[in-house]
Amino acid sequence: MVKVVGVRFKKAGKIYYFAPGDLNINKGDSVIVETARGVEFGECVIGIKEIGEDEIVSPLKSVIRRATEEDIQKHLENKNKQEEAFAICLEKIQQHNLQMKLIDVEYTFDNNKVIFYFTADGRVDFRELVKDLAAIFRTRIELRQIGVRDEAKMIGGLGPCGRAMCCSTYLGDFAPVSIKMAKEQNLSLNPTKISGICGRLMCCLNFEQETYEEIRKRLPKVGSIIRTEYGDGEVISNSAVKECVKAKIKVLNGEEIIKEVPIEELSLVSGSYEGIVNEDDIKIEIDEEDEAIIKELFKEN
Numbered sequence: 253m254v255k256v257v258g259v260r261f262k263k264a265g266k267i268y269y270f271a272p273g274d275l276n277i278n279k280g281d282s283v284i285v286e287t288a289r290g291v292e293f294g295e296c297v298i299g300i301k302e303i304g305e306d307e308i309v310s311p312l313k314s315v316i317r318r319a320t321e322e323d324i325q326k327h328l329e330n331k332n333k334q335e336e337a338f339a340i341c342l343e344k345i346q347q348h349n350l351q352m353k354l355i356d357v358e359y360t361f362d363n364n365k366v367i368f369y370f371t372a373d374g375r376v377d378f379r380e381l382v383k384d385l386a387a388i389f390r391t392r393i394e395l396r397q398i399g400v401r402d403e404a405k406m407i408g409g410l411g412p413c414g415r416a417m418c419c420s421t422y423l424g425d426f427a428p429v430s431i432k433m434a435k436e437q438n439l440s441l442n443p444t445k446i447s448g449i450c451g452r453l454m455c456c457l458n459f460e461q462e463t464y465e466e467i468r469k470r471l472p473k474v475g476s477i478i479r480t481e482y483g484d485g486e487v488i489s490n491s492a493v494k495e496c497v498k499a500k501i502k503v504l505n506g507e508e509i510i511k512e513v514p515i516e517e518l519s520l521v522s523g524s525y526e527g528i529v530n531e532d533d534i535k536i537e538i539d540e541e542d543e544a545i546i547k548e549l550f551k552e553n
Contacts, residue, residue: 253302253303253304254271254302254303254304254305254308256270256272256300256301256308257299258296259283259295259297260294261292261293264421264424266424267297268294270285271312271313272300272314272315275315275317277318278296278299279296279298281295281296281318281319282318282323282324283296283318283319284316284318284361288313290361290364291361292360293319293361326361330363334357334358337359337368337389338356340385340388341385342354344384344385345381348378348384350376351372352370352372353372355407356368356369365391365394366394368385368393369398378395381395400452401419403450404420404448404449404450405419405420410449411448412449412454427458428458429454429457429458430453432529433464434453436461436464436528437457437460437464437492438491438492464492465528467495468492468528469525469526471497471515471525471526472497472515474487477521478497478513478521478523479520480511480517480518482503482511484501485500485501487523490526492526495516496512496513496514497518498511498512499518
């Protein structure tokens with residue numbers, strides 16, 4: 253077992269483990285740590301705990317110290333300098349007529365490097381831009397191209413649900429999301445309804461997927477014959493959310509009744525369960541003019 257603390261460098265950023273050494277570090281403390289790109293300022297979000305060696309990335313780097321007032325002040329000064337650097341870089345991008353969108357700027361804590369994050373449709377020759385920026389800031393310059401999901405995470409905003417976007421508030425990592433998830437959750441496969449601000453499939457499709465998969469294993473398909481306390485009947489609709497089916501059941505006098513039956517109170521006579529969606533059954537609900545949007549939406553997430 254190894255003693256560690258969890259440190260985050262950005263809001264909703266990934267959590268990294270560091271060795272606390274002999275320091276008494278609590279959750280919420282600001283700390284100075286050694287990272288692969290130099291000395292950094294971060295916040296402890298997981299207090300001292302012990303984890304298995306298989307959960308860490310070796311070699312485990314150390315916490316240098318708890319942040320002092322001077323460290324905190326320097327961190328705030330770096331934040332202010334980032335705004336100025338953003339404006340300067342934006343001006344230089346326009347001067348060089350580069351097809352790129354500047355998203356964010358970040359100073360390392362020791363001011364050893366300035367990182368500029370941008371998006372672009374393709375590759376960008378920014379060598380002249382780097383020369384200009386290096387001459388202005390007199391330090392190492394890094395331009396890092398990011399994807400649209402990372403752009404949305406950095407900028408933030410409101411999702412289709414009306415709440416602050418998950419990626420910018422608490423999601424540390426992006427989980428893979430697929431169109432099969434939307435199909436298995438019986439959602440409309442209209443791109444405008446299942447895509448987020450970034451233009452990719454919504455991250456929240458992944459949140460309840462495991463629950464849906466478990467329910468679908470016990471949910472009879474439409475057309476299956478089931479046995480219930482009312483008699484045998486044919487499934488005419490089902491609901492993973494309500495965990496029940498509607499069945500058409502013949503009673504003694506020959507009449508047919510419609511009953512809603514919880515899946516715990518039925519057994520399968522013939523037919524099959526919903527199970528995993530077959531990709532051949534997935535049909536996107538789009539118009540011809542939306543094809544370009546779809547191709548972009550269903551890129552690998």
